[in-house]
Amino acid sequence: MRNAMVLRAQRFVNSVYGSRIGTTVEETGEADWATMYALTRALQYELGITALSDNFGPTTLSTLTAKYPVLDADTVPSPDFCRVIQSGLYCKGYDGGDLDGTYGARTRAAVTRLKADMGVEQALPGDGLTPKVFKALLTMDSYVLGGSGTRQVREVQRWLNGRYFGRQDFFAVACDGRVSRDTARALVFGVQYELGMADGTANGNFGPGTQSALKSHPVRQGDTGVYVRLFSAGMVVNRRPVALTDSFDSYLAAAVRAFQSFVALPATGDGDFATFASLLASYGDQSRQGRACDTIAKVTPERAATLKAAGITYVGRYLTNPSATSLPEKAVQPGELTTIARQGLRCFPIYQTVNNDASDFDYVAGRTAGYAAVNAALDHGFRKGTRIFFAVDFDAIDAEITANVLPHFKGIKEAMADSGHPYEIGVYGSRNVCARTGAAGFSTASFVAGMSPGFDGNAGRPLPGDWAYDQFVIRTLGSGDGQLEVDVDAASGRDTGQGAFDRPRPAVPDVAFDARQVPALRADLSRYMRSIGRPDLGGIGSDARLYTNAQAVGTIQDQDGLITELSHTYSMRKALIQTAVYWALRDYSLADQARDQQVADHHLTGSGSVKDSPTGIGEISATDAIQAWNHCIGWGYTTGDHRDPGKDADLWSVWQRLNKDNAFSVRTAALIHLWGVRGRPGGQLPPGDRVTTPRSMRLDLAEFEITELLRRYRAWDPDVGAQTHQSLAVYQIFEKYNSIARHA
Incomplete structure (x- = not known):
């Protein structure tokens, strides 16, 4: 809300300090970080600090402490210095006076x-402003x-400030009643100080030294004192219905x-170490036993x-492996689920490709992940009703x-x-990711990544109410042939995985499509294309597309x-060819039709300005087709005569075949994929995009290899990244129905 005095503060810092501190703020009348930063720089300028920040x-703190250990009516050095204080007070919501540069009654109050x-009024009585309070003011x-x-929660925050504010590394936490990372860290600081850790040693991290010392201070019914207060503060911070x-x-x-019952600890009612640890860090007592694990x-x-x-x-085992070369056992291996079942264990599946950056998540990627996970789960033999945990x-x-995760899970859902709701949806991630995904209705249980207490999504956040597994430590178990490294997980019983499995679907060659499945295929493709803004005959003007979903499926x-x-000849999944052709047909527009005419005019009358262009049902240029054929002839994949893409006659001959002969276009699409696995360039991608050369063509290509082949197929497209991203779900839809046919 616009505040007249905040506006005056912003105008003051701009007019007096703008040229001195190298920045100005937007004069909105609303307090924000930019204004606080500018006031911080103004303070540094007044203190004579040259490297402003x-x-x-x-x-800043040490300089301020040395020069002005207490700022009050007698020690404020100048009116502008005082106006910095008054401006900070107004931005904080307090009446700092009339920005008159006087540390008067209103400012003192x-x-x-x-x-x-x-909560520091007893530790710091009076109306003087001390350096650490000044630091708190400018936040x-x-x-x-x-x-x-x-x-x-506010009572806990005020108590922590009041008791520990004088310690060297303790700084004021917000007292707004909302639990934050800072609140959780301040609580650990309090534990460390009470354990006798010196300034400079206490750091707010629940590390081995803190854990070892805390084990000597259990609390139970009838006890009193500061450890009970710290324990009850931990209960409050974890949103339990108690008071400090x-x-x-x-x-x-x-x-x-x-x-204790909620977090799967023995329900003794005592504040033992394991319980105290669960209140202070997301991983809790890492020496405890877990009933679950996940492993690569x-x-x-x-x-x-x-x-x-x-x-x-x-x-917990993974449905797929994002790499074809590293972590060879990450995905479920042949025969493994049978072993798990025979040994009386139960397995819960995890779906993860890369998923370690916000850019990996959006609605389209979620649709792709959902289809891919279903296909993979069916391949491994996971029965319907199993919960798949999708990783963040x-x-x-x-x-x-x-912006990213929730749309992603909307796509998964x-x-x-x-797919007919064959599997339940779970989420793996920080406490906050899990809680928000569940609250949005996109998941039914959480697998919590609790081993990182410093995560913004874990620190100060309670364990989600729907948690099924809680990851808390890495251990190496067993020896010899029985040795393996696992992430140990607590288990709530909310999810129990599966203890019996259907027969897996091996990587057998594709077969002829079952025509009875065509209506369902069309429906799935149509729903997906509409969901990404590509309905039948969409587009405006020259961008209007000419092939409907039904026409594209019919042509294929x-x-x-x-x-x-071609699939049998080259050990190539049919879905690679089907996706390339389907996407080309659905993307074909009036502009493409006009460009085709220009190519024809160029070669027939000399009037056209375009010599070559992507054309036909595969949207393949003659240049690319010639290079693909030459490449594959050279490797013995096919036979024919080498042609020269630099000769108009060869270009025109091949272009006409692509334009008019659907079978030639389909065959060429397969050869382009073969060219792709042997180094066909894939076009320019934004910096940071992950590109890895696929292995030779095979029926069990990893997901990243499929992505790369589809990207290389459309290397000519200026929007190759976006087009590939959207077409991956199309691949998974075709693969769904190809799988039905080959395993009928």
Whole structure:
């Protein structure tokens, strides 16, 4: 909300300091970080610091402490210095005076009120502004109860500030009643200080030294004192229905039992180390046993025996492997699920390709992931009703969850619906990712990545209510042939994986398409294309597309015999050819038709300005076709005469065949894919895109290899990245129906 005094503060910092500090702020009348940064720089300027920074760091703090250990009516050095203080107070929501440069009654009252709101009024009595309070002033932290905050949490925050503010490395936390990373870290600082850690040693991290010392301080019903207060603060921070207290009474014991049951600890009601640890860090007590694990190692009979001996019941295994060369056992291996079932273990499947950056997530990628996971789960023999956990393997902040992760899971959910809801959807990720995905209705259980307490999505966040597995430590189990490394997971019982499996679907050659499946194929493709903004006959003007979904599918079906033959000849999945042709047909527009006419005019009358262009049902240029044929003739994949793409006669001859002969276009599409696995360039991609050369053509190409072949097929397209991204789901849809046919 626009505030007249905040606006005056912004105008003040711009007019007095703008040229001095090298920045100005937008004069909106609304407090923001930009204004706080500018005020920080103004303070640094007044202190004589030459290397100005947005950060109120150690140099600013030490310089301010040395020069002005207390700022008040007697020590404020200048009116403008005082106006920096007054501006900070107004941006914080306090009446700092009239920006008159005088540390008067209103300013003194505001500073006194600020310290009381922070909880430091007893530690720092009076109306003077000390350096660490000044640092707190120039942040966007609030010290009054916020709309989504609770009084119980605010009481914890004020108590932490009041008790530990004088310690060297402890800085004020917000007192808005909302649990944050800073609140969680401040609580650990408090534990460390009470354990006797010195300034410079205490760091707010729940590390081995802190854990070892805390084991000597369990609390239980009847106890009193600061450790009970710290324990109850941990309960409050974890959103348990208790109040901050230094007396461990029966009410707190009952709440502790409920918490212990929730996090799968023995429900004793005591504040033992394991319970205390679960309150302080997302990984909790890493020495505890877990009933579940996940691993990138194949579960052999010997390893299964190791897992059983370690008390493991549930084993997480991956549906696919994003790499063809590294981690060879990451995906479920042939015969492995049978071993798991025979040994009395149960398996829960995980789907992960790369998924370690926000850019890997969006609605289209979610649709692709949903289709791909269903296909892979069916291939391995996971029965219907199994829950697949889709991985979000990075520390997604709130904005990324909103913009990337939730649309991604919306795509997964819609792909699962298109597939007839064969599997449940789970989510793997930080506590916040899991909680928000579940709250949005896109998942039914969470697999929590709890081993990273510093994740923004874990720190200060409670364990999601729908958690099924909670990953907390890496261990190497067993020895000899039975040795394997696992991530150990707590299990709530909400998900129990599967203990029996259908016969797996091996990587056998494709067969002729079952015509009875065509209506379902058309429907799936149509729904997907509409969902990404490509309905039948979409586009405006010259971008208007000419082939409907039904026409594209019909054209591909007309060539099914040839596509099946090419698949057998080259050990190539039919879906690679089908996807290339389908996408080309659905993308063909009036502009493409006009360009084709220009090519014909060039060669027939000399009037056209275009010598070559992508054409025919595969949208292949004569130049690319000639190079693909030459390449494949040279490698013995096919026979024919070498042609020269530099000769008009050869270009025109091949272009006409592509334009008019659908079978020639389909055959050429297959040869382009063969060219792709042997180094056909793939066009220009944005920096940072992951490109890996595929292996030779085979029926079990990894997902990244399929992606790369589709990208190389469209190397001529200026939007190759976006086109490939969208076409991957088309591949998975075709693969779904090809799988039905070959395993009928």
